[in-house]
Amino acid sequence: MSSSPMDHLAALRARIDETDRAIVALLARRRAIVEEMRVLKATHALPRIDAAREAEMRAALVTEAARLGVPEALVLAVLEAILADSRALVATQSTTSGDS
Numbered sequence: 001m002s003s004s005p006m007d008h009l010a011a012l013r014a015r016i017d018e019t020d021r022a023i024v025a026l027l028a029r030r031r032a033i034v035e036e037m038r039v040l041k042a043t044h045a046l047p048r049i050d051a052a053r054e055a056e057m058r059a060a061l062v063t064e065a066a067r068l069g070v071p072e073a074l075v076l077a078v079l080e081a082i083l084a085d086s087r088a089l090v091a092t093q094s095t096t097s098g099d100s
Contacts, residue, residue, distance in 0.1 A: 027082070034086045048090050054083060 003011075041048055058079060065075040 030082065031085070031089060034089055038090045049087065 038048070040046070058076065061075050061079055062072050064070075065072050
């Protein structure tokens with residue numbers, strides 16, 4: 001007996017929900033890594049922002065997006081949001097911890 005279209009739709013929605021939770025978990029993991037980097041950079045007086053590294057990330061992710069058939073604009077928009085969050089995290093914690 002095959003499932004109904006509504007059952008199939010519900011299963012697809014469950015897969016999307018699972019994927020969205022995985023994305024949030026990856027974002028949390030990335031933020032924890034950013035915090036480790038913030039401490040390392042503060043401890044060793046390294047620059048907080050590395051524009052060359054960000055450019056490398058953009059280029060690599062655009063290449064990966066093309067390989068996977070994901071729109072470049074989507075990947076770049078997501079990356080920009082992630083980078084903005086990382087900068088805000090570093091700036092907020094630098095301000096509250098006395099770093100400058």
